[in-house]
Structure formats: C-alpha cells, structure tokens
Amino acid sequence: MSATTQMGAAVDISRLSKIYKTREDDDVLALDKIDLKIEPGSFVAVVGPSGCGKSTLLSLLAGLTPASTGSIAIDGDGVSKPHPKTGVVFQSDLLLYWRSVLDNILLPIEIKRLDVAKYRPRAEELLAQVGLEGFGNKFPSELSGGMRQRVAICRALIQEPGLLLMDEPFGALDALTREQMIMDLQSMWLRLRNTVLFITHGIDEAVFLADRVLVMSPRPGRVDLDLKIDLPRPRQWSKTHEDKDYHGYVRQIRAIFEAKGILVAH
Amino acid sequence: MASTDVIGAAQAQKKQGKGMSSKKKSRGPWLERYSALILAVVLLGAWQVLVPWSGLSEFVLPTPLAIAKRIVNELPLLASHAYVTLFEVVAGFAMGVLVGIPLALAIFYSRAFERAIYPILVALQTVPKVALAPLLVLYLGYGWAPKITLAFLISFFPIVISTVVGLQSLDKNLVNLVRSMGASEWQTFFKVRLPAALPNIFGGFKVAVSLAVIGAVIGEYVAAERGLGYLQLQANSLFDTTLNFATVVTISGLGVMLYFIIDTIEARVTYKRDAAK
Numbered sequence A: 001m002s003a004t005t006q007m008g009a010a011v012d013i014s015r016l017s018k019i020y021k022t023r024e025d026d027d028v029l030a031l032d033k034i035d036l037k038i039e040p041g042s043f044v045a046v047v048g049p050s051g052c053g054k055s056t057l058l059s060l061l062a063g064l065t066p067a068s069t070g071s072i073a074i075d076g077d078g079v080s081k082p083h084p085k086t087g088v089v090f091q092s093d094l095l096l097y098w099r100s101v102l103d104n105i106l107l108p109i110e111i112k113r114l115d116v117a118k119y120r121p122r123a124e125e126l127l128a129q130v131g132l133e134g135f136g137n138k139f140p141s142e143l144s145g146g147m148r149q150r151v152a153i154c155r156a157l158i159q160e161p162g163l164l165l166m167d168e169p170f171g172a173l174d175a176l177t178r179e180q181m182i183m184d185l186q187s188m189w190l191r192l193r194n195t196v197l198f199i200t201h202g203i204d205e206a207v208f209l210a211d212r213v214l215v216m217s218p219r220p221g222r223v224d225l226d227l228k229i230d231l232p233r234p235r236q237w238s239k240t241h242e243d244k245d246y247h248g249y250v251r252q253i254r255a256i257f258e259a260k261g262i263l264v265a266h
Numbered sequence B: 001m002a003s004t005d006v007i008g009a010a011q012a013q014k015k016q017g018k019g020m021s022s023k024k025k026s027r028g029p030w031l032e033r034y035s036a037l038i039l040a041v042v043l044l045g046a047w048q049v050l051v052p053w054s055g056l057s058e059f060v061l062p063t064p065l066a067i068a069k070r071i072v073n074e075l076p077l078l079a080s081h082a083y084v085t086l087f088e089v090v091a092g093f094a095m096g097v098l099v100g101i102p103l104a105l106a107i108f109y110s111r112a113f114e115r116a117i118y119p120i121l122v123a124l125q126t127v128p129k130v131a132l133a134p135l136l137v138l139y140l141g142y143g144w145a146p147k148i149t150l151a152f153l154i155s156f157f158p159i160v161i162s163t164v165v166g167l168q169s170l171d172k173n174l175v176n177l178v179r180s181m182g183a184s185e186w187q188t189f190f191k192v193r194l195p196a197a198l199p200n201i202f203g204g205f206k207v208a209v210s211l212a213v214i215g216a217v218i219g220e221y222v223a224a225e226r227g228l229g230y231l232q233l234q235a236n237s238l239f240d241t242t243l244n245f246a247t248v249v250t251i252s253g254l255g256v257m258l259y260f261i262i263d264t265i266e267a268r269v270t271y272k273r274d275a276a277k
C-alpha cells in the first residue's frame, strides 16, 4: 500500500556492560562486554532464560537506562537518551485507558509535536493492517489482550521506527493469538523492512521469525551463540515448523541451554 | 496465556450476570435501580407514622412532612443563610485545592521536601481542626475569615494525600514508554502522570468538600451572625425544632450538591477504566 520504504537503522554495540548498583554492595553485572553489530533491515531475535539481561539490553538500546561502560550507536549516533529512530513495544501493552485506540496510537506523534491530523489516516491504515479496522474510537478496556497488543504495535510503528525494539511482546498472549501475532509481525516486517530486535524466551518463535538468533546466558549476561537462520521467506506456519533446518536450529539452541543446565535434556 | 483466560472468565461472568438479571426481568433491574429511593421512602414513611402514634410533641421530633413544609415556607430565609455558608465552603475548598495540589507536587518531585514536610503534615493532621475554631475566631474575628480558614484547614489534607498517592501509584513502565518516545518531564506529567492520578485526586476532592462543609458550619457554631450554623443555633434557642431540622436538611443538601458538582466535573474530564460504553 503506502510505499513507506524506510531503511532500517544500523546498530553498533561495543564492549557494552551494565552493572546495577544495589544498596548492599552486591552489584549485579547484568550485561558483560557485549559486542554486536546489526545489519540495517535485519530481524534479530534474542533468546535467553529469565534474568539473563534481555530487558536490560533493550532498555539500554532504547536510551532509557545509561550504560555502565561501552557504547551503542544507532546509524552512527551515540545513544545516551532515546533515539528518535527507535520505537519500543513492551511486554504489557501499556495503553492509556483514558484515551481511545486512535489517540493511543497518535501519542508519540503528539509527544514529538508533529501534526496529529496529518497522521490520523496513517493510524487508521495501521489499524486496518492489524485487523482492527474501525476500532479507532473504542477504548482499551473494550479490547481483548491480543487486540490491545496489536494497538501497542501500531503505536510503535506510527513513528516509522528504523529500529523496532520488542520485549517479549507476545509473552502474555494465549497460543492461538500468539500464532496469529507472529504471522502478522512477519508480514509487517516484510513490508517495512526495518531493523527489529525481538526479545523472547521462546526458542521456536525466535527461530521462526528471525534472520539471526542471539542466545544469551545468565550472570553475567553474554551472547553465547550467534546463529544465522537460513529459511526461505515468507515463512509459513506449518511448512516452516515441519522444515528439517528449522528443527536443526531449534536443537542447536536447546543444546546450549542444556549444556548450561538451563534446560534438562530429556 | 493468563490474560486472555482472565478476560474470558470476566466475559463469562458478565454474561452470567446478564442472564440472571433477565430471568427475573420483571423485578430485578427495577428494584435495583430504585432500591435507595424505596428504602428512603419506607424509612421516612415509618417516621411520619410513628411520631404521632408515639405521642411525641413536635418540639421533640417533628414529622418529615412538617419539616418539608417548613423548608418550603422558609425557603428565602434558608437560602439567604445557605448562600453565606456555601461561599465559605467553596472559598475554603478552593484554597485547599490551590495550596494542596502544589504541595502534593512538591512532595512528589522532591525527596528532601517529602522528608521535611510529611512528619509536620501528619502531626498537624492529628490536631482536631474543630478545636481550633475558638482560636480562629479570636484571631480572625466574627466574619467569614475564620470559617473559610477552618474549611481550608480541614479540607486540604485529603487533597494533598490523595494527589501524592495518585502520582506515586503510576506504573513505572508507562513513564518508560513515553520517555522512549522522547517525552520531556513536562510532557510526561501532562500526558501520563496527571491523567492517571485524576481518579485519586477527584476522590480526595469529594472527601475534602464534605469536610469543608463541616468546617464552615462548626466555625459558624462558635461565632457568627449569618450562615446555616448560626441559623441552627437560633432555632435551638427558640426551641424551634422544626426549623432546626430544616437547617440540617439544608446543610446536607449543600454537601450533596457540591459532591455531585465534583462528580459531574470528574465524569467530564476522566474516562473510567471499567466504563465500557
């Protein structure tokens, strides 16, 4: 439809560490000297067990938390505060209940002091693309969990983010809704071709969606495996899940977790 | 997973509720809607019937109809005094808002200020404000000043506390969300903090305005030449129990009216989380 051929942003992370200072001197090393380059327009998934530093990585990339050491650059700009090219989708939808769906989607436009009227048609178009045509005047309390998360995704996309950060966005959804959301996310991304950093603890959805899966291990947070996923696109739910290579990738990641004692082999 | 289960359950519950109410369609919703009114009518009716039956004189306990008739007959008198009390209440409450909200903001934004002021506030709150009324008259005279001051002192604490609690209870992730969009603290306040705190703030206003009525009337009891509290004392000294009751009803009416004005404003400026449609 609208030919918003936006280029994805490039991400360059070098020797990035994050130490959380706690009151009792037992500081938490959440990220330990991470080096990572992300190609513009690629879909990168990060998997790892709870507490391994995934959200910390996202928060640093979003410019919400300062790094302890090391640096992050988005399209060459050092990140010390939220970068205008990034959009974030959090685990919970974080919709403002006192705003209509449309006004929720337009929130970043208001905050950036852009012309809200000009973006209204775009907001409606995004809603239609996620299957919520005509829901603009509803309020969040009238939507199901899956619908609300779709609205949250629209809200991130209206800023046309060159870098879309997603922190376990489907973690709170039931299996059927999650499947639909995964498929919709893929088609959205195939249309936009922006850079996506998708955080999850689901190995299957990471492999299904991504060009590249980073496997993180806990304490200190490090990237243990950087796996390129070579599966044809667009990926289809049943076909890809039956693919021999797909299972190979999943096995490879599970092996890491089993070796680390995060998963017990059975 | 959990979230949709919960939604499903809630929807099922809602449907069930609907089903139940439609089963006894003839009585259920009608009785529910007017239950408060029916109860009031029943109680007043009992009062109306029991007073003559028990042989109590109207100097002791007038009947509701006698009180109602008196209110109608004395409307100009009641109104002229109600006007004074209303002014004192509104002025005291307005001062409570004008002082309470900035104080709450200072407490919310400054840790040091919170530490310094909270103990003082709590200590002040333990002083029964009503006990200050004679002192205020001593300092401020017999006019409206001591009444407004008392209404202010009694109403500003709930405004401060409810505003601080409203601001503090915000989900921190919402702040991160708007910050990730590049919001300044100014924008964060007006787009998220304030709207999210409004239900709490209005809750505080409703408590405060009812208390302000008490403050103003108590002030009038101590020393006044006008106002509903003054009128009530006059009725007392004349053993005019019916007028006394008529004044009480007017005072309550004042409180209820102010409550509903705030409720109406709240409904206009906020969207209730659960009020689908």
Ligand SMILES: Nc1ncnc2c1ncn2[C@@H]1O[C@H](COP(=O)(O)OP(=O)(O)O)[C@@H](O)[C@H]1O
Residues within 6 Å of the ligand: A020, A021, A022, A028, A030, A048, A049, A050, A051, A052, A053, A054, A055, A056, A057
């Ligand atoms: N604000 C914080 N203060 C102290 N420790 C934190 C804070 N945020 C996260 N941590 C710690 O850092 C580690 C990584 O957390 P997080 O990035 O949230 O992990 P994940 O998202 O992978 O579950 C955990 O051990 C967590 O307890």
Ligand SMILES: [Mg+2]
Residues within 6 Å of the ligand: A054, A055, A056
């Ligand atoms: Mg996390």
